[in-house]
Amino acid sequence: MARAARKAKKAAKQPASHRTWALSYLAVAAVMFVVYQYALPWEGLPLPIYDFLQLWLPPSSVNEALVYVICALGLNIVVGYAGLLDLGYVAFWAIGGYSAGWFMSNFFEQWNVHGLASVATTEPGVHINFWLVLVIGGAVCAFFGVIIGAPTLRLKSDYLALVTLGFGEIIPQIFFNGEDINGFNLSNGTKGITRLDPIPTGVKDLGPFDFGSKFVVFVLLAAIMVFISLQLRRGRLGRAWLAIREDELAASMMGVPLMRTKLASYAVGAVAGGIGGVAFATHVDGVYAERFNFSISIFLLAMVVLGGMGNVWGVILGAFILAWVNSTGLPALGDTFNSQFGTEIDFPSFTFLLFGLVLIFMILFKREGLIPESRLRLVLHEGDADEELKPAHEEEK
Amino acid sequence: MTLSNELVLDATHISVQFGGLLAVNDVSFNIPKKSVVSLIGPNGAGKTTFFNVLTGLYKPSEGKVMFGDREITDLPPHKIASIGLARTFQNIRLFGLMTAEENLMVAMHSHLKSGIASTILRTPRQRKEEKEALDTAREILDFVGIGKWATEYARNLSYGDQRRLEVARALALKPEILLLDEPTAGMNPQESGVFVDFVHRVRDARDVAILLIEHDMSVVMSVSERITVLDRGEKIAEGSPEEIRSNQRVIEAYLGKAASEGRGK
Ligand SMILES: Nc1ncnc2c1ncn2[C@@H]1O[C@H](COP(=O)(O)OP(=O)(O)O)[C@@H](O)[C@H]1O
Ligand SMILES: [Mg+2]
Numbered sequence A: 001m002a003r004a005a006r007k008a009k010k011a012a013k014q015p016a017s018h019r020t021w022a023l024s025y026l027a028v029a030a031v032m033f034v035v036y037q038y039a040l041p042w043e044g045l046p047l048p049i050y051d052f053l054q055l056w057l058p059p060s061s062v063n064e065a066l067v068y069v070i071c072a073l074g075l076n077i078v079v080g081y082a083g084l085l086d087l088g089y090v091a092f093w094a095i096g097g098y099s100a101g102w103f104m105s106n107f108f109e110q111w112n113v114h115g116l117a118s119v120a121t122t123e124p125g126v127h128i129n130f131w132l133v134l135v136i137g138g139a140v141c142a143f144f145g146v147i148i149g150a151p152t153l154r155l156k157s158d159y160l161a162l163v164t165l166g167f168g169e170i171i172p173q174i175f176f177n178g179e180d181i182n183g184f185n186l187s188n189g190t191k192g193i194t195r196l197d198p199i200p201t202g203v204k205d206l207g208p209f210d211f212g213s214k215f216v217v218f219v220l221l222a223a224i225m226v227f228i229s230l231q232l233r234r235g236r237l238g239r240a241w242l243a244i245r246e247d248e249l250a251a252s253m254m255g256v257p258l259m260r261t262k263l264a265s266y267a268v269g270a271v272a273g274g275i276g277g278v279a280f281a282t283h284v285d286g287v288y289a290e291r292f293n294f295s296i297s298i299f300l301l302a303m304v305v306l307g308g309m310g311n312v313w314g315v316i317l318g319a320f321i322l323a324w325v326n327s328t329g330l331p332a333l334g335d336t337f338n339s340q341f342g343t344e345i346d347f348p349s350f351t352f353l354l355f356g357l358v359l360i361f362m363i364l365f366k367r368e369g370l371i372p373e374s375r376l377r378l379v380l381h382e383g384d385a386d387e388e389l390k391p392a393h394e395e396e397k
Numbered sequence B: 001m002t003l004s005n006e007l008v009l010d011a012t013h014i015s016v017q018f019g020g021l022l023a024v025n026d027v028s029f030n031i032p033k034k035s036v037v038s039l040i041g042p043n044g045a046g047k048t049t050f051f052n053v054l055t056g057l058y059k060p061s062e063g064k065v066m067f068g069d070r071e072i073t074d075l076p077p078h079k080i081a082s083i084g085l086a087r088t089f090q091n092i093r094l095f096g097l098m099t100a101e102e103n104l105m106v107a108m109h110s111h112l113k114s115g116i117a118s119t120i121l122r123t124p125r126q127r128k129e130e131k132e133a134l135d136t137a138r139e140i141l142d143f144v145g146i147g148k149w150a151t152e153y154a155r156n157l158s159y160g161d162q163r164r165l166e167v168a169r170a171l172a173l174k175p176e177i178l179l180l181d182e183p184t185a186g187m188n189p190q191e192s193g194v195f196v197d198f199v200h201r202v203r204d205a206r207d208v209a210i211l212l213i214e215h216d217m218s219v220v221m222s223v224s225e226r227i228t229v230l231d232r233g234e235k236i237a238e239g240s241p242e243e244i245r246s247n248q249r250v251i252e253a254y255l256g257k258a259a260s261e262g263r264g265k
Helices: A003-012 A015-041 A048-058 A060-083 A090-103 A132-154 A157-176 A211-233 A236-246 A248-253 A256-285 A294-307 A312-341 A347-365 A374-380 A392-396 B047-054 B075-081 B099-105 B116-121 B124-144 B159-171 B189-206 B216-221 B241-245 B248-255 B257-264
Strands: A114-115 A125-127 B007-018 B023-033 B037-042 B062-067 B085-088 B178-182 B207-211 B228-232 B234-239
Touching: A003 B047, A015 A060, A015 A211, A015 A312, A048 A312, A060 A090, A060 A211, A060 A236, A060 A256, A060 A294, A060 A312, A060 A392, A090 A125, A090 A132, A090 A157, A090 A256, A090 A294, A114 A294, A114 B007, A125 A132, A125 B178, A132 B216, A157 A294, A157 B085, A211 A236, A211 A312, A211 B116, A236 A248, A236 A256, A236 B099, A236 B116, A248 A256, A248 B075, A256 B248, A294 A312, A294 A347, A312 A347, B007 B047, B007 B207, B023 B037, B023 B047, B023 B207, B023 B228, B023 B234, B023 B257, B037 B189, B047 B116, B047 B178, B047 B207, B075 B085, B099 B124, B099 B159, B116 B124, B116 B228, B124 B159, B124 B189, B159 B178, B159 B189, B189 B207, B189 B216, B228 B248, B234 B248
Parallel strands: A114 A125, B037 B207, B037 B228, B085 B178, B178 B207
Antiparallel strands: B007 B023, B007 B062, B228 B234
């Protein structure tokens, strides 16, 4: 009784809009889970509905979109919160991916290490429990985030963008050519590492085709990232990030250590990239160096911009929409269009043209994104008549 | 009021060079404990530059700055701020898209301890710390008279209130020295008058020494216990308001040589 009251009181303190968004997120996720886990495999499902879902919303593309959501949420901490332009975020995704490849497969067959993994202990290779690998991948990325960030975050933002761009190119190249580093096979080069251990859940182990259950895992990971983002945002560090975004010099004059604070955003963002990388590897059941290219960094940046920099819910929406358009929307539209009109237009080849247009459109007409952070809405529509001048803070109370 | 001999800050033989321009030339300057001292001089005299040396934004080409018995010449700005030197800006530099209370809580950053983990987990210690910080912020906002705007975005405040918020934010650092760079710029005479009382109130209630850069002579004369005059980077006079008022070099610097000679005839 008393506990329930306390809980209610605590809930009341949460900003209402965040609660609404969180509930909507979970509701949509629950519906999709039911669809994938029960409706799709059900014999009685009418064929047109089945076909429609498989064409427009196949489980694998939804899961992939969720991986993008996880990474975009991490990038949002760097770009949206702290205002640092990072063009090489794919590096963390790659490092996370290879962490999964190294620690969840037979790849290092010269070693035989097992840590609560879902495979028999007779299997050669390093086999660590997926949930531990998430932590390891995140930690490795945080480490690299700090290594890369420490010398570069001193730079002015344009230079920072260039250096991160280079970093995003170098790391995948190392994996690409890492087949023989002084006789040591780090990454299996272009062949990649494949067949990863299933994800243990206590109930059952999730292999590459358990889309419905893996969907739940990814939804959970994204939810954790949202939680972390919101908690950090409303605390000492989040305020310092925002202050740096607003006025770096004034922030330092108010006792905010710029390097350390930026580094923290970089590291937290890197952790999310690592977790997204591990998730991605289990999603495609392998890691392949050529998949971690520059366009992914830009793609993630576009997601953050489209959704609304600094607003986690906007970023989720932006990431989901763009990832879906890329993997499913355009190809499906192309198939439908081509079969209707007997043409042979290669729709997916227009992906980047489309994204370019979306970015230009957003920057020109809707810079605050689809679901803007309330603060940004204020500046970007300065001229608009009757703009509400109440801070979000007020209405949230 | 006589100045105590105990110094909170002692800057000796400071020079700052910008390319060929010697913006500050061999200036020595100190701030006695709990005093209100001013730095005046014509535009471009080097006042703001000197300020920037004290707060660590510029490193002087010569000289050293002692804060108590600690040398701060080479410390980074955030360090200097956190050990007790807080400033306001000549051109207001608030965090516009943060609320008034958030602005103050940013300034408390170095006094707060919560890290990433405790913030994510909202540990009891973290929540207590946040609550105390918020209370302190509200208290300071009340003190400077803008408590009712605590949850308003800084950019939405009126000009005068933004100036107050700048002072409040600096006070949130719990400084020993408060550096105010032209705080009455853009105020009308009546507001400036109110400001003089405000400065004394801050000094007495908050236990700080105040260094003021000021244009408005009536403010300077009525608020300062000691005035230092800079002209073209050099210190040309220092003394009580009365001494400065009658100092020939100061009159020359302000009115131009011709004018003062004309007056002399
Ligand atoms: N960052 C800088 N780079 C080059 N010159 C500067 C810089 N800051 C100030 N100055 C020059 O130094 C001189 C003193 O400026 P300032 O300290 O702002 O004067 P005041 O605040 O007394 O009006 C001016 O001539 C100004 O142009
Ligand atoms: Mg100035």
